[in-house]
Every structure is written in structure tokens, then in C-alpha cells.
Amino acid sequence: MTEDLVVHEPYAGLEQQREADYLGMYVFLGSEIMLFGGLFAALFTVRLLHPQAPIEAAEHFKLWLGAANTAVLLTSSLFVALATLVVRDGRRRTASVLLALAVVCGVAFLCIKGVEYRLEYLEGLMPGVGPKISPVRSEPAGLIVDLYFIATFLHAIHLSIGVGLLATLAILLLKRDGAAPPRPITVVMAGLYWHLVDIVWIFLFPVLYLPRP
Amino acid sequence: MAREIRLYVLVWVALMALLTATVALTFAPIGPFKTASNLGIAAIKAALVFWVYMHLSRRPGLERIAAVAAIAWLGILLTLTGTDIVSRGWFQG
Numbered sequence: 001m002t003e004d005l006v007v008h009e010p011y012a013g014l015e016q017q018r019e020a021d022y023l024g025m026y027v028f029l030g031s032e033i034m035l036f037g038g039l040f041a042a043l044f045t046v047r048l049l050h051p052q053a054p055i056e057a058a059e060h061f062k063l064w065l066g067a068a069n070t071a072v073l074l075t076s077s078l079f080v081a082l083a084t085l086v087v088r089d090g091r092r093r094t095a096s097v098l099l100a101l102a103v104v105c106g107v108a109f110l111c112i113k114g115v116e117y118r119l120e121y122l123e124g125l126m127p128g129v130g131p132k133i134s135p136v137r138s139e140p141a142g143l144i145v146d147l148y149f150i151a152t153f154l155h156a157i158h159l160s161i162g163v164g165l166l167a168t169l170a171i172l173l174l175k176r177d178g179a180a181p182p183r184p185i186t187v188v189m190a191g192l193y194w195h196l197v198d199i200v201w202i203f204l205f206p207v208l209y210l211p212r213p
Numbered sequence: 214m215a216r217e218i219r220l221y222v223l224v225w226v227a228l229m230a231l232l233t234a235t236v237a238l239t240f241a242p243i244g245p246f247k248t249a250s251n252l253g254i255a256a257i258k259a260a261l262v263f264w265v266y267m268h269l270s271r272r273p274g275l276e277r278i279a280a281v282a283a284i285a286w287l288g289i290l291l292t293l294t295g296t297d298i299v300s301r302g303w304f305q306g
Binding site for chain 1: 239
């Protein structure tokens with residue numbers, strides 16, 4: 001292991017420092033879980049009051065594009081997990097390539113999502129823009145469609161931040177001009193964030209796309 | 214190292230298999246069990262990512278609790294929301 005072995009203030013030892021790194025990140029990710037949790041609670045409420053609404057809304061969502069996007073994100077998570085593994089062995093170039101692959105997956109996800117949004121815009125599903133006549137028949141289903149746009153867009157913002165984060169790390173890992181490369185723990189922490197964004201999608205996909213009679 | 218790489222790839226294979234299963238079950242005639250199977254499979258996938266990719270399997274107990282505390286709070290939020298709606302007689306099935 002060629003990990004960074006410097007103990008910073010105010011920690012008594014490496015192990016304690018490492019625990020603080022993870023603890024801080026897990027708590028931050030907890031706040032992200034609560035942020036998306038509110039949206040899931042809203043979806044749950046509409047589902048309880050109007051059991052047919054998610055089924056009607058799901059008819060308008062593109063199941064196969066959503067499924068493809070899930071596969072893309074799961075694959076990106078594998079690349080990130082492998083990157084955090086090899087970076088701790090000091091193999092910065094391999095880690096950089098793996099992070100770049102994850103970035104490609106992330107951009108592919110955003111492109112597919114963009115295609116979905118465009119199709120939905122053309123069909124008049126987007127609130128406030130596009131064709132005036134919405135194909136959504138009932139009001140509760142319209143609520144689910146609105147929540148779909150809020151939740152998936154909030155997720156896309158998080159994913160864009162993740163793409164920026166991983167791309168920056170991938171570039172910095174290759175730097176050779178004497179500047180200190182990112183420490184392995186930085187890559188691990190960015191990886192934790194990426195995985196959580198993946199987990200949010202793991203729940204958004206079945207809740208929004210999969211309801212069927 | 215090689216063992217860990219194998220584990221990570223195996224987890225990815227499991228995740229893709231679960232994705233295939235959850236999409237396939239959507240078309241199966243299992244009626245009311247669909248929601249349960251969809252959410253159950255999502256929970257298994259999330260648990261795999263948390264446990265392996267997010268290193269919880271290698272972290273001490275306190276950190277594990279911190280990582281899943283938000284999920285427990287979310288459980289309280291969803292449970293109380295659900296009981297509220299059901300006990301008011303708004304629930305339609």
C-alpha cells in the first residue's frame with residue numbers, strides 16, 4: 001500500500017483520521033438521502049391516495065431508455081469502485097483511465113436522459129412548455145409526471161457534479177509537473193458520492209418507470 | 214487485490230442480473246406483488262452497492278450506523294406518512 005501516510009491536525013493517528021474522512025462523507029451522503037427521501041415520500045403519498053396514478057404515468061415514460069440508463073450507471077459504478085481499488089496501490093494511470101471510463105458512462109447517461117426529455121417535451125408531458133394538450137388523462141398521474149421531472153432533474157444535476165468531480169480527478173492523477181497528485185482518499189470519497197447518486201437512480205427507476213397493471 | 218477485483222466484477226454481474234430480473238418481472242402476471250418485487254430488488258441492489266462498492270463491509274460499526282442512519286429516518290418519515298393516510302380513511306386500496 002502506498003497510501004498517503006501523513007497524519008493531519010487534530011487526529012491522534014492514521015486510523016482515526018481515516019474514520020473521520022469516512023464518517024464525514026457518510027453523514028453528508030445521509031443529507032442527500034434525506035433530500036431525495038422527501039421526493040420519494042411525495043411519490044409514496046400520491047401512490048397511496050391514487051393507486052392507479054403511477055401506472056398511468058409510467059405508460060408515458062420510456063422504459064427501455066430508463067433500463068439502459070440503469071445499466072450504464074451500474075457499469076460506471078464498477079469502474080469507480082475499481083479505480084478506488086487501484087489508486088491505493090499507487091497505480092495512478094490505471095485509476096485515471098477507469099475514472100475516465102466512468103465519466104464516459106456518466107455523459108452517456110445524461111445524453112440518454114436528454115433524449116428522453118426531448119421525446120417527453122414533444123409529447124407535451126413537460127409542465128408549462130411544449131404542446132398545450134397533455135396526453136396525461138388524470139390529475140394524480142399529472143402529479144407523478146411532475147414529480148418525475150423534479151426527481152430526475154435533481155438527480156441529473158447531482159450526476160453532472162459527479163462527472164465534473166471524476167473528470168477533474170482523472171486529469172489531476174495524470175499530472176507530472178511536480179504538483180502533488182490527488183491523494184487516494186480523495187478518489188475514494190468522490191467514489192462514495194458517485195455510488196450514492198447511483199443508488200438514488202436504483203430507486204428512481206423502479207418507482208417511476210416500472211409500475212404496471 | 215485480484216480477489217477484490219473479482220468481487221467487484223461479481224457484484225456488477227449480480228447488479229445487472231437483478232436489473233434484468235426487475236424489468237422482466239414488470240411484464241410477468243404477478244399483479245399486486247409487482248411493487249414488492251420492484252422495491253425488494255432495488256433494496257438488494259442498493260445494499261450490494263453500499264456494502265461492497267461503498268466499503269461498508271470494511272468499515273467499523275460506528276461508521277456503518279452513520280451511513281445507514283438516514284435510511285432509518287427515511288423509514289420513520291415514510292411509515293408515519295403511510296399510517297397517517299391509511300388511518301384517515303383516504304386510502305383506496
